[in-house]
Amino acid sequence: MKITIISHNYFPEDSGIGLYSTGMAEFLALKHDVNIITGVPYYPQWKIYSNYANNPLFSKEIINNVTVYRFKQYTPVKPTFFKRVLQMTHFFLGSVFNIIKIKKADVVLVVMPFTLSIILGWFLKTIRGGGMLWVHIQDFEFDAAFKNGISAKNQLPSKILFKIEKWTLNRADFISTISRGMMIKSAQKTTVNQVYFPNWIDYSLINPEIAQENKVFNKNTFNILYSGNIGEKQDWNFYIEFVTAMEVHPEFHFYLVGEGAKRVEVLKQLQNKVNFTYYPPVPYKQLNNLLCDADVHVLFQNSEFNDLVMPSKILGMMASAKPSIVTGHKDSEIKVNFENSHGGYYFDENTIETIKMCLMDLKNNPEKARLMGILARDFVIENFSYEKVLSEFQLKLEDTVQKK
Structure with a gap:
């Protein structure tokens, strides 16, 4: 299959969503043709990595059999909700030009956040002939933001953003989330079919049997x-x-x-x-x-x-x-x-x-x-485990595409 993943965070980010988007893409690339539409790395420091600071606005790399299309997005030094929205919007607008570079996609897999990236996926699915749009929810970004009290002061933006979220989620053919509780939350927002796709751990890398003493801790406490x-x-x-x-x-x-x-x-x-x-x-x-x-x-x-x-x-x-x-x-x-x-x-x-x-x-x-x-x-x-979670996900993805 030809798979295009849209994820704002990707390698060399090695924590959070970037870690999991990279692991998923590279696992799928062992068997399938995988592209990724992403930004330049900035997380968790909220500063564009030094080796990407001088990147042009658009760039292309091939990393571990994955073709990586990057857009150099706006990155706020001190992120606030509205600066995050600006970052999301900038990534969306710039990535439209990278989307056009994809010639075929049997599966478009969008990692949320960002919610607006679902529109990119829907656009790619539409212009390239009816592949499947799969949305994977790592974070309900609007819910989390409004839990901080933003909605109490800005009820109108709250209503608008949740309407946008609902509309975009309904563009998907399939939705996956990383916890059972998030599946319940997702079902309150959309009737699109969904599956459980949790994050995983490569326990061969986090392994006390191969761990060495680090220099951070005081051994007397x-x-x-x-x-x-x-x-x-x-x-x-x-x-x-x-x-x-x-x-x-x-x-x-x-x-x-x-x-x-x-x-x-x-x-x-x-x-x-x-x-x-x-x-x-x-x-x-x-x-x-x-x-x-x-x-x-x-x-x-x-x-x-x-x-x-x-x-x-x-x-x-x-x-x-x-x-x-x-x-x-x-x-x-x-x-x-x-x-x-x-x-x-x-x-x-x-x-x-x-x-x-x-x-x-x-x-x-x-x-x-x-x-x-x-x-x-x-x-x-x-x-x-890495093998269990990603193997089950790949089988589900292949089976769903075949049935569609």
């Missing part, structure tokens, strides 16, 4: 790690409050490794904490050493974002064979996964004393922590 995007979907107020409360326990140390829109704000409030250390993101090839060398992972989520997103970092945390402490919505699918795996703790409230007791328990019972980590890793290997 119990090390608590958050690694990932420092953005709106995490409860940073609670994180700051918790780190502050734990200053009286110097045997515990917090490490924040990542980048994102909230980084400056968070670091400003934690800069004088002796039990806290920040590092910028590590390359993906070093991520295994970082994740597997922590004593425990933490992820404090804003409960308002229940199943609008499914944090991909969870899979890496669990694959590291170390326990995790996660907070979020009481009905979250992540909660179900933790209950089924017994690979960590999940709480629907951010309570200092409760989480403090968990940390104390894990520190004082290393065998319990070890067994909990093993259960977490076994669970993700069984349910979210």
Whole structure:
């Protein structure tokens, strides 16, 4: 088959949506002819990578058998909702010219966000003779944005954007999402047929058996790690409050490794904490050493974002064979996964004393922590392995195209 993927994020981005769009494209390219329409890399730093900074407006590469068409999109240094809309619009307008370069597409696979990219996919499907339009939802971008209170001040833009979202989703022949909860959310927006297509983990790369000691952690403390995007979907107020409360326990140390829109704000409030250390993101090839060398992972989520997103970092945390402490919505699918795996703790409230007791328990019972980590890793290997998820998706894609 000839497959064209439209995803704003792609290699060399090695976290978030870029990581998964790249993995999907390269897996499909082992058997099919794959093109991708994308932008230049900028995430998670919100700055165009230095080796792409001097790119022309339009460029073309071939990476691991995938033909990559890039448009150099506007990238805000400090992303806000409306700057994100501007970025989305700029990518949309520029990518129209790359779409025209595609001569045939049996499948057009659009990764959402951006919502406007669905129109690009629909346009390509229309001009190239009726291939199938498949929309894969990684993030409900409008829902997440309006959870931040934007809708309360801007009701008219809210209504307009959700109407646009509904119209674009209805252009699809098929929709997939990364969690069961997101499938329910999608069904509230459109009647298009949909399937479950979760994110995955390459457990051969996140593997404690090949991990080496990293130079980040202090070996004389119990090390608590958050690694990932420092953005709106995490409860940073609670994180700051918790780190502050734990200053009286110097045997515990917090490490924040990542980048994102909230980084400056968070670091400003934690800069004088002796039990806290920040590092910028590590390359993906070093991520295994970082994740597997922590004593425990933490992820404090804003409960308002229940199943609008499914944090991909969870899979890496669990694959590291170390326990995790996660907070979020009481009905979250992540909660179900933790209950089924017994690979960590999940709480629907951010309570200092409760989480403090968990940390104390894990520190004082290393065998319990070890067994909990093993259960977490076994669970993700069984349910979210690279081979299992992408092989099942490819079969579903081929079967759907054949029937159409």
